[in-house]
Amino acid sequence: MRITQTALHGLLRRPLVPSPSLIRPRSLLTLAIETSCDDTSVAVLELRQHDSSGRTFAQLHFHKKITCDSSKFRGIHPIAAHESHQENLASLVAEAITHIPNSTTKRASGETLNSRQIPDFISVTRGPGMRANLFTGVDTAKGLAVAWQKPLIGVHHMQAHALTPRLESALRFRETAGTGSHDQSSEAIENIHVEPQYPFLSMLVSGGHTLLVHSAALTHHEIVASTLDIPLGDCLDKIARIVLPPAVLEEANSSMYGAVMEEFVFPRDRHDDTPDIPPKATSDSGLAASEYVDMYKTRYTYLVPDNNEQALRRNASKWGWSVNEPLTKASGGIKNKSLTMSFSGLSTGVEKIMKYERDPQTNKLTKIGRQIDRISIEERKDLAEFSMRVAFEHIASRVVLGLQQHPAETVVVAGGVASNYYLRYILASMLCARGYGDVKVVFPRPNLCCDNAAMIGWTGMEMYLEGARDRLDIRAVSKWPLSQLLSPPDDKLTGPKMI
CATH class of the missing domain: 3.30.420.40 (ATPase, nucleotide binding domain)
Structure with a gap:
């Protein structure tokens, strides 16, 4: 795939208010990356509607992590964790890509073509966490966004922990309802019915x-x-x-x-x-x-x-x-x-x-x-x-x-x-x-x-559906208060916007 200068400029300056067709697709697919601490994790997560109930459900096509072995240090060693990300992230991403589902298209001649889907966007932990470790994931996610010409969503790590039960609710629905056939019509994902509903209290302990x-x-x-x-x-x-x-x-x-x-x-x-x-x-x-x-x-x-x-x-x-x-x-x-x-x-x-x-x-x-x-x-x-x-x-x-x-x-x-x-x-x-x-x-x-890329992908899903997009010049954020979720304090940009 050849990327023209015009296309590259469009990625770097993507409008912060996306078109409705991007916000309300009939299905969503994301590749997610987590590297905030000592776990290198990658996931491929899909969100779509069930044909019989109309409810949305989530499916993990791939989810894997490698934890840095810090036993000899009797605790997490920042340098060792950073090196572990550098050694393992690329191979995990390569493995994840092989699990992205295929898409089927028909030519005018009636010939059916199968090809690997391209994720609708890339989700990545932006912060808080160890800055060097975060940059490993963020820079990799930027590369994928440029290569695939797709949006980038930088996720707040603690927001993702808080939303994990909502991910599990969406995963459970598929497990209990069965895979079945899925809605391939033009109807879009409008409302995600998952639990718990807001408001709720979260004790985030790690x-x-x-x-x-x-x-x-x-x-x-x-x-x-x-x-x-x-x-x-x-x-x-x-x-x-x-x-x-x-x-x-x-x-x-x-x-x-x-x-x-x-x-x-x-x-x-x-x-x-x-x-x-x-x-x-x-x-x-x-x-x-x-x-x-x-x-x-x-x-x-x-x-x-x-x-x-x-x-x-x-x-x-x-x-x-x-x-x-x-x-x-x-x-x-x-x-x-x-x-x-x-x-x-x-x-x-x-x-x-x-x-x-x-x-x-x-x-x-x-x-x-x-x-x-x-x-x-x-x-x-x-x-x-x-x-x-x-x-x-x-x-x-x-x-x-x-x-x-x-x-x-x-x-x-x-x-x-x-x-x-x-x-x-x-x-x-x-x-x-x-x-x-x-x-x-x-x-x-x-x-x-524990830290995982599935929760990062899910939070990216929810943020994407609400209209959040990040620019390609975002930086990793080591300290990011939840009260400043939409405006990271040490970022020279304005952060993601909501429509």
Whole structure:
């Protein structure tokens, strides 16, 4: 395909208000790229109408990711992650192209021709994230947009996490309705009926972010609460590196040590036939918090404390140490009603428990170092479980406070930490105990909780249908507040526009 100077100029200066034929096609196909951190991911996602119901559904023709092996660094190493993107992205894109569906055309002579479709647009994570890593994906996406002469959509990473349940809703509809034949008429995609409907609350928890977000519309996401220091995922990884036995860390096949810690404390019983994804949660409406608790109450022995004093007594272990919820008390008084979160003190406290002996008389920490190799597996498991419980109660309490200020029928939990089933159970239990048992709780399937290109493609779909387009001279954005979704702060351009 030869690109003329006129065509290239048109791509560089594409109008920000697209024609109606571009906004309302009968089907949409995108190739999506995600490189914000240490996961290199590419997806081919299609959105179209089902012939019998008229409902739109999504189909993943290709979805794959390669995670940088940072185990020897005991955490994500920026340079190693960047090199991994450079080594793997091109091959993933090449593989994805082979999975793009064919299109069939007929010549006037009656001859039928089959050829590979060209995606309607390219979706790519623009930010926030590690700037060099983001540029790897953004520059690759620009190249594809130029080669195919198609629009480019730069996606906000956290917006994509928040919209993941809507992607899953569209994927589920195809799975339950069957593939069947699809509408090939001139009728266009008008309204995407997916769940949850706006408004809803999202708790976005990962190694890079911990945010409670009120989503009122596609481009209107208000941050209700955030962490004062480190993200929850980072906290859990730090605690895991401290608490887990060296042999467990060495056997871990990834640097997601928080997930390793969950398996260490709650190893899955091969006789446990309780499904990871509850059957009723596969419907569009999701699962009420009370239903979720009933289904999983045999897996965990957890009760929500009635008050702060009860929580403090329960958090005192038989080993002499205590792990208490962050921001419970401060010099200014009780802080457990504040819409803020903090996790650095929790990881520091656990480190001290593992590092120093306790005075048997006062039960206070001394400056005498503990012999780490003599700390029993049982105590390590208790400390890991106490730490997770306290951290999860902390964010669950903020979800309750968020619902009090921003009533919603649905709470979404997304991001890498959302794949932790103990978190899911504690949140559902807290909602029930505080009078929100009817609120729907939505947890995306584990492979969609972590960073992935499918969620980037879906968000690109929704933004494309609302008229967003990006110019080819956009840059990656390392810091991008959700409140500035349409106008990235360090971009010299105006960002995507909505019609």
